[in-house]
Amino acid sequence: MYTVWIELPLIVISAPEQWTLPSILSLVISLANISPFLVIILRWKLDERFSEIPFIYSIIVVGIVACFSIGLFWNVTVFIFDKQRSLPLLITVFSLAVLDCTSSLVFYDYMKRFKAKYLQAMFFGEGLTAVIPTFIAIIQGVGGEVQCLQNNQTLTMEPVYSEPRFSVSIFFYLVTGIICISLSAFMILRFTSIIKLANAGHEIIKTYNDETHQMFLTAPENNSQIRKLSLSTPNSMTKQQYYILQIFNIINSTFLFGFLPAIITYALLPYGQKAFYYCSVLYPLAFPLASFCAIFHPTISIFRLVICSIFGSLICSFIIFIAFQSPCPIWADTLHGAIFLISIWFFVSFILTYVRIATGNHIKLAWKKDNGLFYVGVGVQMGIVLGAVPTYLIINVFQLLHDRHPCITYCV
16 A cells, blocks of 8 residues: 555645545545455354465455556546545555455464564565655656746636656556566465475464474574574463553554554645655655564564554654644744654654564564464554544544645745
8 A cells, every 4th residue: 555655645636635535545445444354254264274375366466456457547537426536546445455454464374384583574575565666756756746827817826736757657557567576476485395495484283382482492592683582482472461462553553554644645735745745755664674673673572562652652643733733733834844744754654663563573472372463464454444434534524634725825
């Protein structure tokens, strides 16, 4: 879904929904949680007979079709309920969200087949899904910047928007190619001996954490990072600790994937189109950066995870406060205001992403059951719903957030 958020500065200016579009997209994405809900039911029903592999194939293929369709229909509108609406865009984003939501469950679950250290590779690869589209967006360039020109007939100022180097459609066609590469990579994992050659496989038998225990027993004496990680011995996590981590996983996901994407226009556009563009392009880089840091510090204590979660939640609350001040928040229309908000947006994305990775590693290493990571994915999807639904109501039903019209002075 990072690809959609990265292109928002260009999509918003042509969509009839304007500033409300991110909140509508967030709601559509949350509705896509019907797919992981069905996966959860099947997992409970089938128990040990459940296999996530068919779901992985299905969601990647759906993602390819959906991303290509966004490239075709992103600017097509339909007249419904007395208004022009971006219905084709919403349908295709829903399809793409099915991939995004379900992948959090089945990819995490698939990783039980590998040794604990390979979980970092999955998180890093997940981060690259933000990096590669970001670089494409940088090449695409800034678009949608407003120039106010006077209409000689009406003598009023009218907005004219700048054009990027290539269109939104080309962007999504390129991303479609990336997802095709992902499908090829998964098929290589399934049908070649690369896992055996790398000695990466992990037998899912008996006690799930035996491999973890052996990792610590056989660790080289000079491997200080692994020794520090030995806070997690087999079955060392209590139920209370597990539930605490899952609760904060839901809270963090509510802010990071529910609230923030939905209010991005109201929080950033008062600082200018460039602020919106640079934040949309830069903040996805926080995800791979957090994954890279997790390579050297795979996890931290539960106490530190809780403290980081609370700190991140406070920063997110401040960003939400800024959005409620639109169209004229503190430091609006200033360079230092734009830099400040982009910086804290990037920082909180980094903090909460690292907490999510560290939480996954902690549960992978210490929780006694092999379904721990599966419910980490469930918690992420619950957080998306808990954030997107109330934000949609606040913006579109109660209309508590207010947008700006271009070429009008708001803050004097």
